[in-house]
Amino acid sequence: MLLSGALMTMLLATAATALGFVIGTLCAVGRNSSYRAASAICAVYVETIRNTPFLVQIFLIFFGLSTLGFTLGAVTVAILALTINVGAYTGEIMRAGFNSVHSGQWEAAECLGLSRLQTYWHVVLFPAVERVYPSLTSQFILLMLASSITSQISVPELTGNANFIQGVSFRPLETYLVIGVIYFALSVVMRQAFNGIGMLIFPRRRRLGTAL
Secondary structure, three states, X not given: OHHHHHHHHHHHHHHXXXXXXXXXXXXXXXXXXXXXXXXXXXXXXXXXXXXOOHHHHHHHHHHHHHHOOOOOOHHHHHHHHHHHHHHHHHHHHHHHHHHHOOHHHHHHHHHOOOOHHHHHHHHHHHHHHHXXXXXXXHXXXXXXXXXXXXXXHOOOOHHHHHHHHXXXXXXHHHHHHHHHHHHHHHHHHHHHHHHHHHHHXXXXXXXXXXXX
């Protein structure tokens, strides 16, 4: 059960990381947009998520959708809630990355006649991600650890399965010590995986010998 729970934890983390990065990047673009409505909507989303507990967010999504007549599985709701949560934090990280890109690169893109979207995609995105890659890595590892909260809506991830095991074995100390070690191991694995990805896609960091 612990192995199954660990695999579910990694599934939740992987799905939410990928989707959250996309949402966060779009949110960062929106917040830097000259369109006030888009900027305001993104700002409200970011500030709302960053200033409310994740437990409250997942309960609102889980019970709120049920109240409105939308029946979704616990795993689907967990991925949705994790994605919405990490998307807000990723948005602020990516916005800092975009703002750190030298103004000369923006001006060069304008001189070439690139649209705003083309500038983000072809000129700004890659160096921005490289600059904030360590922060993104830390945020996604924190996301994996935060997935333990999804046990509150009966998702069979690591903490949820541990709760069941200690409930039938009456050995909470041993159970939670074991999953503490497993979470630590998963964090190390994720960090090494992100380090490998960083070394692969960022040539400058590869030359320096560090991706994080």
